[in-house]
Amino acid sequence: MIPHHHDPDVIMALADGTLTGDAGATAAAEIAACPRCAADLDAQRRAGDALAGLAVAADARITELESMRLHRAIRQQLGHPTAVPVRQRRTVAAPNRRRLNWAPLTTAAAVFLALVVGGTVIRSFSGGDDAADGVPEAAATFAGDAAEDSDGQRNTAASPASGTSSQPETFQLNEASTTPAASGDTSGDAEAVAMSIADLTELADQVEADLVDQLGLTGVDTESLLASSLDEIGSDADAFGEVSSEQDCMGTASVYLGEPVESVVLGSIEIEDLGTAVVTVNAATDGTVRILLHDPVACTVIEEVP
Amino acid sequence: MTDAATDIALIERYVAGDMTAFDQLVRLHQDRVFGICLRMLRSRDAALDATQDTFVTLLRKADRYRAEAAFSTWLYRVTVNVCYDHLRRRQRRATDQLPDHHDQPDPKAVEALESVELRPDVERALATLSDDFRAAVVLVDVQGLSLETAAQVLEVPVGTVKSRVFRGRRQLADQLGNLRPPPHHPTET
Numbered sequence: 001m002i003p004h005h006h007d008p009d010v011i012m013a014l015a016d017g018t019l020t021g022d023a024g025a026t027a028a029a030e031i032a033a034c035p036r037c038a039a040d041l042d043a044q045r046r047a048g049d050a051l052a053g054l055a056v057a058a059d060a061r062i063t064e065l066e067s068m069r070l071h072r073a074i075r076q077q078l079g080h081p082t083a084v085p086v087r088q089r090r091t092v093a094a095p096n097r098r099r100l101n102w103a104p105l106t107t108a109a110a111v112f113l114a115l116v117v118g119g120t121v122i123r124s125f126s127g128g129d130d131a132a133d134g135v136p137e138a139a140a141t142f143a144g145d146a147a148e149d150s151d152g153q154r155n156t157a158a159s160p161a162s163g164t165s166s167q168p169e170t171f172q173l174n175e176a177s178t179t180p181a182a183s184g185d186t187s188g189d190a191e192a193v194a195m196s197i198a199d200l201t202e203l204a205d206q207v208e209a210d211l212v213d214q215l216g217l218t219g220v221d222t223e224s225l226l227a228s229s230l231d232e233i234g235s236d237a238d239a240f241g242e243v244s245s246e247q248d249c250m251g252t253a254s255v256y257l258g259e260p261v262e263s264v265v266l267g268s269i270e271i272e273d274l275g276t277a278v279v280t281v282n283a284a285t286d287g288t289v290r291i292l293l294h295d296p297v298a299c300t301v302i303e304e305v306p
Numbered sequence: 307m308t309d310a311a312t313d314i315a316l317i318e319r320y321v322a323g324d325m326t327a328f329d330q331l332v333r334l335h336q337d338r339v340f341g342i343c344l345r346m347l348r349s350r351d352a353a354l355d356a357t358q359d360t361f362v363t364l365l366r367k368a369d370r371y372r373a374e375a376a377f378s379t380w381l382y383r384v385t386v387n388v389c390y391d392h393l394r395r396r397q398r399r400a401t402d403q404l405p406d407h408h409d410q411p412d413p414k415a416v417e418a419l420e421s422v423e424l425r426p427d428v429e430r431a432l433a434t435l436s437d438d439f440r441a442a443v444v445l446v447d448v449q450g451l452s453l454e455t456a457a458q459v460l461e462v463p464v465g466t467v468k469s470r471v472f473r474g475r476r477q478l479a480d481q482l483g484n485l486r487p488p489p490h491h492p493t494e495t
Contacts (some may be wrong), residue, residue, distance in 0.1 A: 008472045044477035050428045050482065051447035051475075057425075062357070070358055071332060080325060131384040173484045296326070298331070 006037055015044035068295040253282045253292050256301045263288075313377035321369045332361055338449070339385050345444045346389040348433050360388045375458065382451070382459040386441055388469075393437055431481035439474035446471050 010027050013019035019027055031037040053058065061071065251261045262280040278294040291300050313334075317329035339360050343353035363384050371380065432440060445456040446467070454469070457464040 005334050009468065012468060012472050035473065040476065044475050045474035046482065047443075047478040048447050050425060050444055050478070051432075053425060054345060054428060054432075055341065055448045055450065058491050060344055061337050062354075066354060067333070067336060070361075074332065074361050075328075077358070078365055080328070142460065200488060240459075289461070300333075 006040075010038070011037060011041050012044060015041055015048060064301070068300065070294070071300075212226070252301065253280050253296065256292065257282060257290065310376055310378070314373055317368050317371055317377065320365065328384055328395075331365075336361075339381065342382070342385050342444055342449060343389055343392075345432060345448055346386070346440060347392055347396075347400075348429065348438075351382055352392060356388050356392050362384045363388065379413065379455060381457050382445065382449075382455075383444070383461070386459060390437060401418070427482055428478075431478045435474050435477055439470050439477065442467055442470035443474040443478065448476070 010019065011031065014024060014027055014031065031041055102262045159196050255262050263280050263282045280294065282290050282292060294301055316331045317364075320331060336357060340353055343356040343360070344350065347353050347356060358471070360381075366380065371377070377434045431491045432443070435443065441460060442456060445459060446449045446453060451459065453464050453467050456471075457467045460467060
């Protein structure tokens, strides 16, 4: 009888596919002729295949929420900055710990975006009275457009209001809003902004009611949010805390979505078990609106709607 | 696997105080580290804790990293050692109960568990292996490391890794019921 040496190295090499060619064929023939060796080779292959399947299992990946917590925890342990004090905090009463229904918030956010962007466009007008006269109509048009487009398609931010003139095709929200309102030339604009807010109070009340009824959000002062958004976005880093995380998040939104977007900070909210999150509303040039929920520390996106 | 030069550049930037480098470094490697911890510790919460410990350890020592070994090798080594620490701590506890985790589980993680084609038999079989065997098969067969790299990570000879992987797979197959009783071996001459 020909002596046969049971060689785990050879068996393993065959199982892993590293023993090939003539040497591999010879070894395979020898192993096939030995029941025990063949059984070992079979076991090596089956176990290897089973283990390889674990590598691609979905559960082996960290979710975005887990990643946010991980980053925060690592920073805390290393003594790096973590939570950023934010100016606006809204407490979300998570009803029955269900996932938030973002649909009504999408509508509300689209309205906010329309109001903010509309107000900014109006402020960029050089004419005083004409602009002021045109404000309520323009703002109402924006709001109306937002309200009608309830099928998920928003045609608000990118579309200048009808009845206005000299509309820039695209407008830089941050640049426009960094212009302080307290100057002689812009007094008409400030007045126009104030008028637009006053005229949209009713709409703001409706939106606030939706937020309370459908999402359980409480303490959301929509009028103040509108006023602060119109006057202060991008203009006062201190207002947004130690690091302008909201501004960073606005910039991050464009990178994340892969296209230039008009981004507005809806606010920073506290969500149970999630912590502080910054909410931005982002309108693409095609008019679609997306809401992004950001980790305020790294401004990474942890949720998007739709 | 990320580019080695990228890893070194990120480490250097982090040491210089660039926090964005910190975020990038963690994001680039977190899934890999987590995957090892998950298979080693068999608990998502424990794996997340171990992942955190791994990066904290790594980043605390970042200024001492000299690129003598590949960053990935160092990363894996720290990960495995952290997992071993967790396993030892677990064994020292009176009961085998894992500590409560204060964070609510992410619904998306639960969905991932429910949606993937589970191989609970493989997971259970993996759990029956000794820590050393499990580490070896996780690095080689789950993470896809070469035997040589796994040997560097585990700081043992290549032959030892080979033996652990071979025997670990055999035990695994035995647990999975794929190994029939070995027939008589015709070795006599």
